Amino acid sequence: MEQQITKKKYKGSVNEERMIVCQHFFNSLRYIKELTTMKISVFLFILFFQTIAYCQELAVVNNIVGRDKISLNGNWQILIDPYENGFYDYRLKESQSGYFLNEKPKTKQGLIEYDFVKSDYLNVPGDWNSQREKLELYEGTVWYQKNFDYPLKKDKRLFLYFGACNYYSIVYLNGKKLGEHEGGFTPFCFEVTGKVNSKENNVVVKVDNKRRADGVPTTNTDWYNYGGITRDVYVAETSENFIQDYKLNLTNGDFKTIHISVKLNKPESKNIKLLIPELKISKELAANSNGEASLSINSKPILWSPENPKLYDVYLVKDTDTLKDRIGFRTIETKGQDILLNGKSIYLKGISIHEEIPQRAGRANGPEDAKLLLGWAKELGCNYVRLAHYPHNEAMLKMADEMGLMVWSEIPVYWTIHYEDQNVLKKAKDQLNAMVTQNKNRASIIIWSMANETPVSDDRNNFIKSLCDYTRSLDNTRLLSAALEISHKENDTNILDDPLGEYLDVLGCNEYLGWYEGKPEDALTKTWKTIYNKPMVISEFGGGALYGFHGEKDERFTEEYQEYLYVNQLAMLDKIPFLKGISPWILVDFKSPRRQLHGIQDGWNRKGLLSDRGFKKKAWFTLNKYYKHKK
Template sequence: MSSFLILLSLTAAQIPLPEHPRPDFQRADWLNLNGPWRFAFDPRDEGERLGWSRAALPGDRQIVVPFSWGAPLSGVPDSGNIGWYARQITVPDSWRGRRIFLVVGACDWRTSIWLDGKKLGEHQGGYTPFSFELPSGLRDGPHWLVLRVDDTPHPFKLEGKQGYGPARGIWQTVYLEARGGAPLAAVHVTPWRDLQGVRIDARLLEPAPRALTLSVGLTNRDGQPVFSSHLARGATSAHLEIPLPNAHRWSLDDPFLHEVTVRVTGDGLIEDRVSTYFGMRTISVVDIPGTTYPYVAINGTPVFLQLALDQAYHPGGFYTFPTDSILRDEILRAREIGLNGLREHVKIETPRKLYWADRLGVLIMADIPNWWGPPDSAAFHEHDVALRGMIDRDYNHPAIFAWVLFNETWGLISKDGNTERYLPETQARVVRDVTLAKSLDSTRLVEDNSPCCGRGHTQTDLNSWHEYLPGWRWEQRVKQVSDSTYPGSHWNFEIPWQQARQPMLNSEFGNVWGYEGSTGDVDWSWDYHRAVNAFRRHPKLAGWLYTEHHDVINEWNGYWRFDRSHKETGFRFLVDGMTLRDLHAPVYLAVGDSDLSRAARPGERVEVPLYASFLTGAAYGDSLTLRTDLRGWNSLGEAKSYGASTRRIPYRPWMSQPLPPLLATMPDEPAVLVLETTLEDTKGTVLQHNFTTFVVDGAPPDTVRLADGRRARIARVPASAVRD
């Protein structure tokens, strides 16, 4: 036992994830319980009968919390469905007189908790936080804290993609917290639609024991103003309307966060104080200027969504990332390549990752995990508990712009023999959940189901669709989708629902893994390029979402590998200075036809189509500079330049239209060519690189002139005649 106690005496630097797990709802007095705990599996489910709740766990196995058992970083292989945790805790002397709570960030699935053998409570669910109060007047410690977690499979359990690596048991930070006499359960901040103030909705954990005062201070606003409201005895909530004229707004380019301190006081009660924050921003739907095409908008300004599907899995921790800096890096990677958002896929993501999205200006689509069984009442109950918990916990994160309730009708399909159906009664149940989500949060968009494979929408704020195609099919498909998008259209909707004024966007696409007609990993960037060109030529499309941020297990479509190492796009070898970020530029010029390559004859004068997709409100004057460079390699592999040009092209914000084509003269010899384009503003700042390619057909010449001026005859030898 002494060796175990030594292991528990870790410094903050040695504790996994030592940071407070809830920057959006934080009390000053808290104690991180991450680190080594005693652990035992309970294969015969006899631990409670044998007294394990009194810390009598057998053996000396340890697990590193908060990593789920089975994850390499936990130190425990996955060899059971029921696990017991135990460790000693000591409540700091400075907390005397306070109410002490144990808080579990997330634990999958049914959790029972004891302190010194006395049961504190049970919780069922795997994705959202829960807490239990410790008995008042605890004697000096240490005390034994014991958790039993039952993760036995059930068809109605929310699993998401835990097949990549299951989140078994504790997978988010566990901590003790000192609260005041009338503790807050939640504080929600809602910006006014005109962005000139906010509404504060504060909810108490219990009815007010006496008259209370709620005080709200804005700690990083000039003058640090404080606003107050009174709660009568028995009240459970308070509401304040706070004018904040000219408040600093939150945007993708300037993600400013307003810091808030909320206090609850009353005669004879110890103060409860919580720190939170909010972003002064609104989410809405507006038409892009000069069109009737609806887009998602931040603060009334449309945003062309360029997102990635984020499986949010780590090779060592599965659901749990080993450090806060790695979480931050996941968000930064999206910004690094020019994306403006992520979809946290069938996983309720950790608050600290959402915090970094808030801080760094990356939008989030927030999914609820699915179950894999039938759409019965038990499954919908689990789903609705998670839905309520997610919105309640994550309400203040400005980065979240949409709640996604279901994905690809997983868990919503009923089987009748060999037939699978999305039944009308199930659709009606989904609509109930959309209504529930809107009642809990009217400030964001709600998507009923992110559809695929012939299924459609019911009631929804977004008209999104999934498609996995090779590059050559994208132009035709996007045109078909664009032509099918208009109010009253039944495309992508279940009967009797129909399109209204929802933004239409792709919410999953990819091209290389496991799909017929795909090109393989080595060519992913070529097909990706063709897809993005197609998207940018059709402005009805309000955005796209690529599968995926990083590779996972059997899906290798990622921008990065599973270990987050670099993938080679090849762009830099074709166009000097070009990176993946150029395909995500707000000011975008699609060059050439949809094939990205075409055959030409020697000496032919070719028209090269141009399409301007300037999906930004940025002011660059009325024109931009377009520079072109036609270069390539002849039949001897010699690099040659075949001509350059400079011209002005028109510019206006949100302009999306064809431009007069480029004229390019092909060389008089067979060659493989790259036509490079560079867009610059009036200051010479490069806004975007792009390219298209040509293959100039023809018989190679019999003689050539070498770089040093000598003439040489080309001899043709069959490959079979070559000997070492």
């Protein structure tokens, strides 16, 4: 039975294949009557997890940018549905005739109480809050609808791909449900082979951004809950058995050997060609019966660094499929209390960034937005950015590669999520998996972050330890961190001994001396200790200032107060021997409904060094000068 499941060749779509494979599992239950209890347990364990693994691997399409595709970006018709009438009937059961059918009356007496054609529209990618004033604070369901044609080709598979939708999505094609996705910042796709017509296809997406107690993140955050299809949408085309995943990297301490691993979507013994023209590499990789191949190649690439962000054009070829990527080669590791890039000690001169463009007060997406935000970071003097508090769009990571900015990338395990809930843990792992899978070939990413400001408890410790173990199983070539808080204080000493530090490579720490506690000058007498022989990064510090509001340095929310806070903070931080980087909070003012002070905040977190229009505050120049002289 086990061999039948793993070796059988299926010709249907991914969803059809998933149903067939899973049906094998349930059909197999009739065989267990003849087995002992122990054998039953082992049999079911192996069979179930092989079945699930097979179903999951069929659903993955990586490096969407490098594949043949058409864009579905642009105007989508919408219906705003706060009561979810388009999904539930009046008995609150899932409707069989909901908005996803996109029906039209068949006669003059026909009763259809919605019409996408006559409705409003929104631009995709984009959030709904910044595009329509009436949706500025809306949390609920919006239905999106778009028609498209597709030039069908023989022997090709098709996938409907979404870069991200916040937060919970259900996708329909031509009136049939494709599937669901939870998570507001990670890509997902559905196979639509055999379901797409050459003309007049109709895709409908139910997007629901209501905050959820059992979500990741949970209901309480300090950023804006932008709803909508916030990243690119594509129909992507592949061969019958395509290159599903790949990774190219150096091993720490070895600058002359490139390791490559490749995985096909289905088990098949097949050769895959690797080309890196600039390094004169042209190699054949022989995939095994599982569709996996790996190879180590002697080479000596120019190492990627902030000073010289060298990238190489890389091609992977299988049959008629060619995938192109631009990849840099570097190593990142720790040694005692040092962080080593390419074997040399570095100091992370950084800033934290939200995925938001201030001038239009909406979600950032695409190369132009990435160039603006990361260009400001470079102008500030940064060699590193913390992309908070969720996985940012793919363009940000690729632009960081090009511009030479090291990256801290994290998932939104934030504040008080349900650490005791195994289902929430699975959601966090799903987001980790998506983040790592999409971005593991980006040289810029040096740190995967597990969490931000989480309260210490046994449940929380076990939860995040599990995330650490899982991330290392996905990618052991980068450092792990989490933004912790000061564990406790003794007189004028801050002590970082959070038990989570045992599982991290780099200790992150958020502290707000001079803003949420004490006065800015208190930093001058503060000392720091840790029980770990590991490097620390101050992942956040800062204070708020309204651009153009001036006064004495002891007056809250003036530019002078923020500047004075930075001066004292930087003097304190210079005295911490195990400190190897900082990413102050934050590059630009960002929207947050938590911030209600009229005339000052007005729904904005004002801790940015730039205003909500991109104007520099006085503290910008203080940090810029510091970075110019910091080695």
